[in-house]
Amino acid sequence: MAAISPLPNTTPTAIITVGQPSRRNTELILLAFAVVIPCFAYANVGLALDGRMPSGMLGYGIGLGLLAGVGHLAVRRYARYADPVLLPLATLLNGLGLVIIWRLDQSERFRALKTFAPAATHQLLFSALGIALFVAVLVLLKDHRILQRYTYISMALALVLLIAPMFFPPVNGARIWINLPGLGTIQPGEFAKIILAVFFAGYLMVKRDALALASRRFMGLYLPRGRDLGPILAVWAMSILILVFETDLGTSLLFFGMFVVMLYVATERTSWIVFGLLMSAVGAVGVASFESHVQARVTAWLDPFAGWGKSEASEQMAKVLMTFGSGGVSGSGWGQGNSDLIGFAANSDFILATVGEELGLAGTMAFLLLYGLIVERGVRTALAARDPFGKLLAVGLSGAFAIQVFVVAGGVMGLIPLTGMTMPFLAQGGSSVIANWALIAILIKISDTARRPAPVPVNNPDAEMTQVVRP
Amino acid sequence: MNKPVRRIAIFCGLLVLALMIRDNWLQFVQADELKNNKHNLRVTIARYSQPRGNIIVDGQAITGSEQVNGVTYKYKRSYKDGPMWAPVTGYSSQVYGSKYLEGVEDKILTGDDDRLFFNRTIDMITGKGKKGGDVITTLNAKAQEAAFKELGDKKGAVAAIDPRTGKILAMASTPSYDPSTIAGANDDAAWKKLNADKDQPILNRALRQTYPPGSTFKLVTASAALENGLYDSVDQSTNSPLPWNLPDTNNLPLNNEGSLPMCKNGSMREALRVSCNSVFGKISADLGNQKMMAEAEKFGFNQKDLTVPVGVAESVYPKDNRPQNAMDGIGQASNRATPLQMAMVAAAIANNGKLMQPYMVDKLRAPNLNVIDTTQPKVLNTPLTPEHAQQLQSAMETVVKDGTGTAAQIDGVRVGGKTGTAQNGVDNSGKPYAWFVSYAMTDKGSPVAVAVVIEGDKDTARDDVAGGKLAAPIARSVMEAVLKTSK
Numbered sequence: 001m002a003a004i005s006p007l008p009n010t011t012p013t014a015i016i017t018v019g020q021p022s023r024r025n026t027e028l029i030l031l032a033f034a035v036v037i038p039c040f041a042y043a044n045v046g047l048a049l050d051g052r053m054p055s056g057m058l059g060y061g062i063g064l065g066l067l068a069g070v071g072h073l074a075v076r077r078y079a080r081y082a083d084p085v086l087l088p089l090a091t092l093l094n095g096l097g098l099v100i101i102w103r104l105d106q107s108e109r110f111r112a113l114k115t116f117a118p119a120a121t122h123q124l125l126f127s128a129l130g131i132a133l134f135v136a137v138l139v140l141l142k143d144h145r146i147l148q149r150y151t152y153i154s155m156a157l158a159l160v161l162l163i164a165p166m167f168f169p170p171v172n173g174a175r176i177w178i179n180l181p182g183l184g185t186i187q188p189g190e191f192a193k194i195i196l197a198v199f200f201a202g203y204l205m206v207k208r209d210a211l212a213l214a215s216r217r218f219m220g221l222y223l224p225r226g227r228d229l230g231p232i233l234a235v236w237a238m239s240i241l242i243l244v245f246e247t248d249l250g251t252s253l254l255f256f257g258m259f260v261v262m263l264y265v266a267t268e269r270t271s272w273i274v275f276g277l278l279m280s281a282v283g284a285v286g287v288a289s290f291e292s293h294v295q296a297r298v299t300a301w302l303d304p305f306a307g308w309g310k311s312e313a314s315e316q317m318a319k320v321l322m323t324f325g326s327g328g329v330s331g332s333g334w335g336q337g338n339s340d341l342i343g344f345a346a347n348s349d350f351i352l353a354t355v356g357e358e359l360g361l362a363g364t365m366a367f368l369l370l371y372g373l374i375v376e377r378g379v380r381t382a383l384a385a386r387d388p389f390g391k392l393l394a395v396g397l398s399g400a401f402a403i404q405v406f407v408v409a410g411g412v413m414g415l416i417p418l419t420g421m422t423m424p425f426l427a428q429g430g431s432s433v434i435a436n437w438a439l440i441a442i443l444i445k446i447s448d449t450a451r452r453p454a455p456v457p458v459n460n461p462d463a464e465m466t467q468v469v470r471p
Numbered sequence: 472m473n474k475p476v477r478r479i480a481i482f483c484g485l486l487v488l489a490l491m492i493r494d495n496w497l498q499f500v501q502a503d504e505l506k507n508n509k510h511n512l513r514v515t516i517a518r519y520s521q522p523r524g525n526i527i528v529d530g531q532a533i534t535g536s537e538q539v540n541g542v543t544y545k546y547k548r549s550y551k552d553g554p555m556w557a558p559v560t561g562y563s564s565q566v567y568g569s570k571y572l573e574g575v576e577d578k579i580l581t582g583d584d585d586r587l588f589f590n591r592t593i594d595m596i597t598g599k600g601k602k603g604g605d606v607i608t609t610l611n612a613k614a615q616e617a618a619f620k621e622l623g624d625k626k627g628a629v630a631a632i633d634p635r636t637g638k639i640l641a642m643a644s645t646p647s648y649d650p651s652t653i654a655g656a657n658d659d660a661a662w663k664k665l666n667a668d669k670d671q672p673i674l675n676r677a678l679r680q681t682y683p684p685g686s687t688f689k690l691v692t693a694s695a696a697l698e699n700g701l702y703d704s705v706d707q708s709t710n711s712p713l714p715w716n717l718p719d720t721n722n723l724p725l726n727n728e729g730s731l732p733m734c735k736n737g738s739m740r741e742a743l744r745v746s747c748n749s750v751f752g753k754i755s756a757d758l759g760n761q762k763m764m765a766e767a768e769k770f771g772f773n774q775k776d777l778t779v780p781v782g783v784a785e786s787v788y789p790k791d792n793r794p795q796n797a798m799d800g801i802g803q804a805s806n807r808a809t810p811l812q813m814a815m816v817a818a819a820i821a822n823n824g825k826l827m828q829p830y831m832v833d834k835l836r837a838p839n840l841n842v843i844d845t846t847q848p849k850v851l852n853t854p855l856t857p858e859h860a861q862q863l864q865s866a867m868e869t870v871v872k873d874g875t876g877t878a879a880q881i882d883g884v885r886v887g888g889k890t891g892t893a894q895n896g897v898d899n900s901g902k903p904y905a906w907f908v909s910y911a912m913t914d915k916g917s918p919v920a921v922a923v924v925i926e927g928d929k930d931t932a933r934d935d936v937a938g939g940k941l942a943a944p945i946a947r948s949v950m951e952a953v954l955k956t957s958k
Binding site: 108109112261264265266268305308318319321322324325326327328329338341356360361364365368369371372375376379380382383388391392395398399402403405406409410413414415 | 472473476478480486489490491493505510513
């Protein structure tokens with residue numbers, strides 16, 4: 001962070017900007033690693049399970065290589081100065097996610113089930129769609145500031161996306177899916193995350209002065225005026241409604257957290273954080289007091305083994321924790337664990353447990369660091385961005401990404417109560433992987449604008465004249 | 472706006488840090504606990520991913536490992552003559568854990584024992600899978616077969632030991648079950664049925680069930696009388712009145728079974744021969760609770776942690792008031808003994824007063840057939856002097872020659888025994904238990920002592936239940952089997 005000095009936004013023509021290197025070749029080298037590592041992992045699973053190289057090895061390697069190549073070329077052409085680490089990180093996570101999903105497809109225990117359907121091929125297809133959306137965003141979105149124009153349209157769209165699942169039957173206790181006959185199911189919350197970030201950024205851009213300045217000081221905190229509380233109350237109410245009607249604790253927490261983060265950045269007022277924390281605590285405790293679905297999750301979190309044989313949620317949590325524990329420090333190795341014992345949602349919500357068992361503490365730490373790197377590159381983009389809208393959008397998206405990783409990984413590892421969300425890029429699920437590629441595309445676009453050298457000023461002969469002549 | 476953004480960066484970093492700390496807690500600090508949690512199926516999966524070691528009797532394996540190649544388990548435990556050996560082997564189930572030898576020697580059988588560490592390491596280096604070791608038992612297949620066959624569809628148990636070493640030769644319990652039927656992953660119906668069965672087929676009655684020992688306990692009372700110098704010999708008159716009244720009661724007599732006039736002033740030999748309650752009740756009362764308890768404890772009573780190496784239920788000679796103590800002295804009231812305990816009583820007498828520690832695991836063998844452990848016979852206690860023991864032997868032989876135990880006679884072999892018919896329940900309301908304890912004597916000492924108990928059912932007439940008729944023939948068959956094989 002300290003390496004980036006805020007670029008001066010005063011008259012650019014008076015400064016000679018040193019052209020930053022585009023770092024596209026760095027990105028290419030990193031991408032090569034991001035493709036080769038999952039290929040090795042894939043080979044490893046095959047060798048462990050059948051003692052020979054998996055037959056789909058070549059196709060998989062070429063497929064992932066192509067996707068990464070297309071992404072890279074698009075960045076090279078349409079976002080030359082973009083951050084060079086984001087694309088390789090996303091590719092690596094996506095590639096490893098595919099390997100884990102394929103590995104779980106090989107499980108004899110799953111194959112014996114009537115409901116079994118291999119998921120890896122679909123996921124590869126969705127990853128391709130994700131890259132396509134990634135390229136489309138890079139090509140179509142000439143400048144991220146254009147998004148500012150669509151502030152209120154975004155709001156309307158986000159609301160529609162959030163409300164829509166209420167009209168569809170719940171799946172496994174949560175109403176977070178839209179069922180399109182013939183096309184499959186969509187999880188609109190994943191897209192709403194990005195669209196809401198656009199709305200929040202646009203809205204806060206306009207209102208931030210009012211929210212920041214019109215306040216009273218009380219006990220060291222700046223208390224906002226009553227009417228300025230409106231927006232945060234509205235978002236809070238929306239989150240609570242999601243929680244109550246869609247019984248989706250994760251999404252609810254994610255949206256509210258994202259809003260608080262952006263509000264804080266926009267106004268620089270710590271009081272919003274305090275308010276946000278208080279409100280989410282009140283909301284969570286309030287809803288948990290009457291929602292049995294949430295209660296079961298909390299009980300399962302407090303003592304998973306106590307509910308063995310009594311509560312499905314507890315038993316599931318206990319199984320996940322035992323999966324992590326069985327991995328130990330170094331893990332059982334690719335393909336040699338028994339994470340399929342978790343059964344339901346082993347390759348989606350609980351996919352991190354497979355990482356935990358087969359790659360051990362070492363591997364899980366590496367995955368967490370990869371996520372941490374994506375988040376910090378996103379926040380760094382926010383720091384480097386020159387326009388407040390870009391800053392807000394970048395910090396909002398990165399913050400949401402961080403919260404999502406925390407809520408999912410923390411839930412799966414028993415740090416917080418479990419919520420039904422997916423690990424970005426890793427977990428099986430089309431909506432998630434597509435939406436997250438779009439998120440990366442927007443961050444890349446903002447970072448491109450931020451790192452793009454300002455136009456080199458035309459040499460002014462008069463200026464040269466005034467140079468100090470050294471003796 | 473950069474200041475809050477930097478703070479958000481730190482906040483996000485803290486979120487990731489929290490996850491990493493939690494991960495260390497889970498996968499490092501708690502890892503072993505979670506890995507070996509009783510709900511963790513991986514433990515069982517690992518256990519059945521290779522053939523299990525075998526339990527061996529007379530050089531033949533009575534267990535096996537069947538390759539099933541299921542989704543979860545590669546192997547399944549199988550048993551030869553399952554119902555006959557079930558009290559010995561117990562079971563090793565993919566779902567319900569393991570019991571008896573399968574449970575106690577589990578680490579050897581799975582190959583996890585520390586003593587197999589070297590073998591394991593060699594196998595790992597040479598790329599062979601982990602193998603389990605074998606458990607070689609002291610049991611005698613012929614004796615076990617005789618015991619199990621003779622018990623038939625009666626409910627009861629047989630325990631036979633070699634008095635010279637303490638080796639357990641037979642351990643049968645009926646009704647029994649086939650442990651193969653609950654070894655697999657989908658045997659919950661069989662499991663539920665077995666556990667719901669009122670006759671408790673899974674229970675090893677020889678080790679884990681205690682019964683009132685009835686008149687067979689008079690052997691202990693007689694030992695106490697001799698050891699404490701109450702009488703000098705088994706042939707000395709006991710000066711007992713008939714009827715004899717229980718102490719501290721309003722002249723409540725301790726009755727004999729039937730009319731036994733010879734009990735009046737009879738010697739202990741005579742009192743054992745016809746089983747006089749009055750004589751032994753009086754001896755117990757004369758000695759008092761403390762001396763009786765001390766002698767019983769020398770025979771192994773009141774020992775909570777006896778293992779063979781399977782745990783044995785505690786046989787109890789209780790602390791009681793005077794009338795109760797008199798009843799305890801004839802094996803009634805709160806006196807309780809396992810069949811193994813009564814076999815130990817007969818064995819100690821047959822072994823000239825020296826009680827050997829009973830055991831059923833002779834050797835533990837590594838997968839490469841190297842013996843890694845051998846159990847050495849060990850003296851547990853000396854409840855009798857050799858002289859007193861020989862007197863009792865002679866009295867017990869009288870019981871078999873022309874007393875209540877004639878059904879146990881074997882041609883050309885000295886056999887000593889004692890019958891027992893234990894009353895059960897208030898006012899004899901429950902079904903009675905028929906007992907017989909005995910030993911056979913050769914010129915090389917006594918090779919076998921045996922205790923048999925049969926739980927009579929409601930239809931059995933009381934005199935039919937008398938140990939001499941129901942239990943003695945079983946004891947004779949078991950002794951004959953041992954005598955034949957030890958030649």
